[in-house]
Amino acid sequence: MDEVPGNAARYRAGLAVRRSVLGDRHVDRAEVAATDFDQPFQELITEAAWGTVWARPGFTKRERSIVTLALLAALGHDEEVAMHVRATVNTGASRDDICEAFLHVAIYAGVPAANRAFKIAKDVFSEMDGSQNAR
Numbered sequence: 673m674d675e676v677p678g679n680a681a682r683y684r685a686g687l688a689v690r691r692s693v694l695g696d697r698h699v700d701r702a703e704v705a706a707t708d709f710d711q712p713f714q715e716l717i718t719e720a721a722w723g724t725v726w727a728r729p730g731f732t733k734r735e736r737s738i739v740t741l742a743l744l745a746a747l748g749h750d751e752e753v754a755m756h757v758r759a760t761v762n763t764g765a766s767r768d769d770i771c772e773a774f775l776h777v778a779i780y781a782g783v784p785a786a787n788r789a790f791k792i793a794k795d796v797f798s799e800m801d802g803s804q805n806a807r
């Protein structure tokens with residue numbers, strides 16, 4: 673990307689945080705896949721989600737990861753749940769943390785949402801463990 677949109681400092685900070693949480697491969701894939709149609713959206717999430725919210729000093733990346741997983745699970749955003757479970761390798765949130773977050777989802781957002789989130793996390797863990805065993 674040649675031009676830095678909106679608040680340049682916030683965008684750069686967001687890009688650094690996004691890369692540190694999701695990994696360079698994920699962010700590079702998103703940037704390559706961006707078109708004229710969705711480029712403004714990529715810029716928005718980089719600046720707002722990553723450069724404003726995730727870059728704030730109040731929570732650690734681990735804490736933000738746990739909150740994000742609970743919210744995504746509660747809202748039924750399956751692909752995002754999987755992506756953020758993978759990101760826990762970079763945020764420091766443990767599998768026990770994820771379990772605790774999903775238990776809260778069960779009580780406060782419903783058992784079906786938590787059940788789905790647990791299934792997704794188990795699938796992602798299996799995939800991650802398989803990748804680690806293949807190394």
